[in-house]
Amino acid sequence: MNDMSNAKTASRIDALTLLKTRKSPKIFDLASPGPSPAELAEMLAIASRVPDHGKLAPWRFVVFEGEARERAGEAIAAVFAQDHPEADADRVAIERTRLSRAPLVVGVVSRAGPHVKIPEWEQTLSGAAACTLLVLAAHALGYAATWLTEWYAYDPRTRAALGLAENERFIGLVHIGTLGRPQEDRPRPALSDIVTRF
Structure with a gap:
């Protein structure tokens, strides 16, 4: 086997290991440090x-x-408090920390819309693929990432407060940090349950 073949084989093994070992950790298990710029x-x-x-x-x-996570949390908490005036301070505080549980959060925003040739659904799926590559890239660089969409991702008031235009939607908020403790893998579907042949 020549050097090029060896390199290709090593790269393939590394890529497959990466794909097989990616997991979504619990959000509270993401710790500092986060990625560098x-x-x-x-x-x-x-x-x-x-x-x-x-x-x-x-x-x-x-x-x-940084502190932008706290500012975003204030906007989320304000909408929650408006809709839930009965909520106590502890419950509102939970909403305030939605984006500060991990060192870094990346919102992946879809701006899919009508197009003469490209279906809107395909545009949306392209954004979902961007979320997937983002969590894989984090894993490849030694970090852990969790892709979430919680209530505020769907609320037009919080979307506007977080900088989205009226026609934009969150596909996901990817929380990224260093894994604080090992994670157990969850059960995965058996191929016999999800694969058919036409």
Whole structure:
């Protein structure tokens, strides 16, 4: 086997190991440190390398880090308190910390819309693929990532407060940090249950 074949085999094994070992940790098990600016830039560059019919880039990224996580949490808590005036301070505090549980959160935003050739559904799926590559890139760089959408991702008031236009939607909020403790893998479906042949 020549050097090129050896390198290709090693790369393939590393890629397969990466894909087989990615897990979504519990949000409270994501700790500091988070990615450096250079690592984050690399993750986002990788996340943008997705199938994208028509080269529309029908998605974008919103980075929540540092004190911006707390400011975003205040906006989320304000909407929650408005809708739940009976909620006590502890319950509102839970909402305030939605985006500060991990060192970094990246909102993946879909800006899919009507197009003469490209179905909106395909544009949305391209954004979902960006979420997937983002969590894989985090794992490849030694971090852990959890892709969440919670109530505030669907509320137009919180979306606006977090910088989204009226026609934009969160595909996911990817929480990224260092794994605080080992995670057990969850059961995966048997191929016999999910694969058919036509």
